[in-house]
Amino acid sequence: MALTGISSLGQSDPKGGSHTRTPLQRFQLPVKFKPIGLIPFFGFVGLFLVWPAISLFRLAIQPTKNSDISAMREAITGDYLDSFIYTIKLSLLTALLGVLLGSLLAASVLRIERPRWFRNFMTSFAGVAANLGGIPLAFAFIAALGTQGLITKMIDYFGINLSDAGFRISNFAGITIVYLYFQIPLMFLIMVPAFNGLRASWSEAAASLGAAPWQYWRYVGLPLLTPALLGGFLLLFSNAFSAYATAYALSSGGARLVPVQIRFFLQGNTITGKDNLGYALAAWMIIIMLITMTGYLFVRRRAEKWQQ
Amino acid sequence: MSALEFVNVSKSFGDVNALNNFTIALEQGELVSLLGPSGCGKTTALRIAAGFETSDTGSILLGSTNIISLPAHQRRMGMVFQSYSLFPHLNIRDNVAFGLKVRGVPGDVRKKRAGEMLDLVRLSDLGHRMPHQISGGQQQRVALARALATEPHVLLLDEPLSALDAKIRVEVRDEIRRLNRDLGVTTMFVTHDQDEAMSISDRICVMNNGVIEQIGSPRDVYNNPATSFVAHFVGSINSLPRGNTRVLIRPENLVLATHGEIAQWRGAVTDITFVGAFTKISVVLDNDKSSVSVLAISSQIDHNIAIGKNIGINEEIR
Numbered sequence: 001m002a003l004t005g006i007s008s009l010g011q012s013d014p015k016g017g018s019h020t021r022t023p024l025q026r027f028q029l030p031v032k033f034k035p036i037g038l039i040p041f042f043g044f045v046g047l048f049l050v051w052p053a054i055s056l057f058r059l060a061i062q063p064t065k066n067s068d069i070s071a072m073r074e075a076i077t078g079d080y081l082d083s084f085i086y087t088i089k090l091s092l093l094t095a096l097l098g099v100l101l102g103s104l105l106a107a108s109v110l111r112i113e114r115p116r117w118f119r120n121f122m123t124s125f126a127g128v129a130a131n132l133g134g135i136p137l138a139f140a141f142i143a144a145l146g147t148q149g150l151i152t153k154m155i156d157y158f159g160i161n162l163s164d165a166g167f168r169i170s171n172f173a174g175i176t177i178v179y180l181y182f183q184i185p186l187m188f189l190i191m192v193p194a195f196n197g198l199r200a201s202w203s204e205a206a207a208s209l210g211a212a213p214w215q216y217w218r219y220v221g222l223p224l225l226t227p228a229l230l231g232g233f234l235l236l237f238s239n240a241f242s243a244y245a246t247a248y249a250l251s252s253g254g255a256r257l258v259p260v261q262i263r264f265f266l267q268g269n270t271i272t273g274k275d276n277l278g279y280a281l282a283a284w285m286i287i288i289m290l291i292t293m294t295g296y297l298f299v300r301r302r303a304e305k306w307q308q
Numbered sequence: 309m310s311a312l313e314f315v316n317v318s319k320s321f322g323d324v325n326a327l328n329n330f331t332i333a334l335e336q337g338e339l340v341s342l343l344g345p346s347g348c349g350k351t352t353a354l355r356i357a358a359g360f361e362t363s364d365t366g367s368i369l370l371g372s373t374n375i376i377s378l379p380a381h382q383r384r385m386g387m388v389f390q391s392y393s394l395f396p397h398l399n400i401r402d403n404v405a406f407g408l409k410v411r412g413v414p415g416d417v418r419k420k421r422a423g424e425m426l427d428l429v430r431l432s433d434l435g436h437r438m439p440h441q442i443s444g445g446q447q448q449r450v451a452l453a454r455a456l457a458t459e460p461h462v463l464l465l466d467e468p469l470s471a472l473d474a475k476i477r478v479e480v481r482d483e484i485r486r487l488n489r490d491l492g493v494t495t496m497f498v499t500h501d502q503d504e505a506m507s508i509s510d511r512i513c514v515m516n517n518g519v520i521e522q523i524g525s526p527r528d529v530y531n532n533p534a535t536s537f538v539a540h541f542v543g544s545i546n547s548l549p550r551g552n553t554r555v556l557i558r559p560e561n562l563v564l565a566t567h568g569e570i571a572q573w574r575g576a577v578t579d580i581t582f583v584g585a586f587t588k589i590s591v592v593l594d595n596d597k598s599s600v601s602v603l604a605i606s607s608q609i610d611h612n613i614a615i616g617k618n619i620g621i622n623e624e625i626r
Contacts (some may be wrong), residue, residue, distance in 0.1 A: 208455070215410045
C-alpha cells in the first residue's frame with residue numbers, strides 16, 4: 001500500500017496536476033461549455049473577414065452602369081486585366097528574387113562568425129528594412145535613383161545615363177528594385193532561423209557517407225528548407241501583391257498596379273456608375289490570394305510529409 | 309600495416325592545445341576506445357580522422373595512404389554521432405541507403421543492401437518508418453546500419469551511447485561490439501565513460517589535456533595504470549599513507565581486518581552502501597583523515613560493522 005502511495009505521488013500527471021496549473025487553468029469551464037471560448041475568435045473572423053468579403057462579392061457581381069456583364073467580368077478585361085498581369089508579374093518577380101537573394105544573404109551572414117556583433121546588427125537592420133515601405137522608402141529611392149537622384153547623377157558623371165538606358169524609378173524595373181529593398185530583408189528574417197534549424201551533424205553525416213557538398217544540399221539541406229522557402233515565397237508574394245503606397249508614390253499615382261487602381265475608385269476618381277468595378281477588383285485580389293494560399297498549403301503538406 | 313594510424317597529429321584552438329603529438333595505430337578489425345574527461349582531445353582526434361576538423365601538423369594514414377588533405381566525403385569513414393543525426397525527412401530505409409545513393413548505386417541494389425543492413429541490426433520491419441517514429445536506441449542502430457552500408461574503411465563512433473538510457477545503452481553497446489566482430493570493421497570509439505570503454509574495447513587509449521596517458525588492453529589499463537591520472541580516472545582508487553609515501557590501492561584490493569588481526573590502517577566507518585553482491589564501506593583514516601573506500605563481498609561482512617565504528621583495513625595479499 002505504501003508503495004502505491006509513493007508511486008502515485010511520484011508520477012506527474014501528463015496534463016499537469018492540480019499543483020502545476022496556471023491561475024487561468026484553474027478556472028476551467030465544464031467540457032460541454034468549452035466551445036464558448038471560441039466565440040471571440042469566430043466573432044472576430046465573422047466581423048472583419050467573412051462579412052466584409054460577402055458584402056464585397058455581393059456588390060462585385062452586379063453589373064456596372066451601361067453594361068450587361070457583371071463588374072467581376074468587366075474587371076478582367078482591357079486595362080484592368082493588364083493591371084492584374086502587371087501586378088502578378090511584379091509580385092512573382094520580386095518574390096522570386098527576394099527568396100533567392102534573401103536566402104543567399106542569410107546563408108552568407110550565418111557563415112560569418114566574427115565580429116560577433118555583425119549577425120545581430122544584420123538581423124536588426126533586416127527587421128527595420130523589411131518594415132520600411134511606403135512614402136519614406138519611395139522618397140529615399142527617388143532621391144537616390146530618380147531622374148535627379150544622387151546615384152543617377154554619380155553614374156552619369158562616369159558616362160552612364162540611366163534614363164537613356166530606359167530605366168525609370170517609376171517603371172517595372174524601378175519598382176522591382178524598390179520592392180526588393182524590403183523583400184530581401186523579409187526573406188532574410190525568415191531564413192535565419194530556418195538555416196539555424198539545420199543541424200551541423202546532418203551535413204557531417206552526409207559527408208561521412210560520401211556526399212559532396214552539392215549532394216548534401218540537393219538531398220538533405222534543400223528538402224529540409226523547402227517549407228520555409230515556400231512559406232517565405234507566399235509571404236513575399238502577398239506582401240508585393242498588396243503593397244500600394246510605395247508604388248503610388250514612386251509613380252505619382254501612375255502605376256498600373258491593381259491596388260493603385262482600387263484607390264482611384266475609393267477616391268471616386270473615376271467614371272460615374274462604375275463604382276462597383278472597385279469592389280470587383282478587390283474581390284479578384286481576394287480570389288488570387290486564396291488560390292495562392294491553397295496552392296501553398298498543398299505544396300507545403302507534400303514538403304512536410306516527413307514531419308507528420 | 310595498420311588499418312588507421314595517427315602520426316604526430318597536433319591541433320590547437322587559440323591558446324588551447326587540444327591535441328599534442330597524438331600518435332596511435334589501429335590494427336585491422338580492432339576496436340579502440342579514446343577515453344578521457346571532456347576537453348581531453350578525444351573528440352578532436354576523431355573529428356580530424358573524419359575530416360571535419362583540420363590538424364595543424366601530422367598525418368593520418370589509411371593503410372599506406374596519407375588522407376590528411378582529403379575532404380571528408382572522399383575518406384570513406386563511417387561516422388555515428390551522439391545525437392543519432394538521421395535525416396528527418398527520409399524514412400529508415402532511405403536513411404540507410406543514403407550513402408549508396410550519393411555513390412550512384414542503382415535503386416534496386418540500394419534497396420536490397422539497405423534491407424540487409426537493417427536485418428543486421430535487427431530492425432528489418434521498421435524500414436518504412438520515419439526517424440521520429442522510432443526510439444532513441446533504434447535510431448542509433450539505424451545510424452550504425454547507415455554508417456556500415458557503404459562498407460567504410462573505419463567506423464568512427466562519437467559518444468554514441470551518451471544520449472541513451474542505461475538499459476538501452478548496454479544493448480546498443482553489445483550491438484556495436486557484435487558488428488565490429490562479425491564484420492571485422494576497424495572501429496574507433498570515443499567515450500568519457502570508463503565502464504563503457506572497459507566492456508567494449510580491444511584496447512583503450514586514455515587521454516588527458518590533449519596527450520595520451522596510456523594505451524593498453526582494458527585489463528592492463530586497470531591493473532597497471534601508467535600514470536596517477538590513469539589510476540584515478542579508470543576505476544576508483546584509494547590513496548593511503550605508507551611510511552613517508554602514499555600508495556594507490558583499488559577498493560576491491562582492500563580487506564577488512566578480522567577481529568584481533570593487526571591492521572595496516574585504522575579508521576571510522578562513515579557510510580555503508582549495499583550494491584548487491586558487493587558492499588562499499590567508506591572510512592575516514594585515523595592518522596591523516598583521508599577518505600578511503602573498501603569494496604567487500606557482501607556475504608563476508610561482519611554484521612557488527614556500523615557507521616561510526618572503528619575498523620581495521622589491510623591490503624589484500626594475492
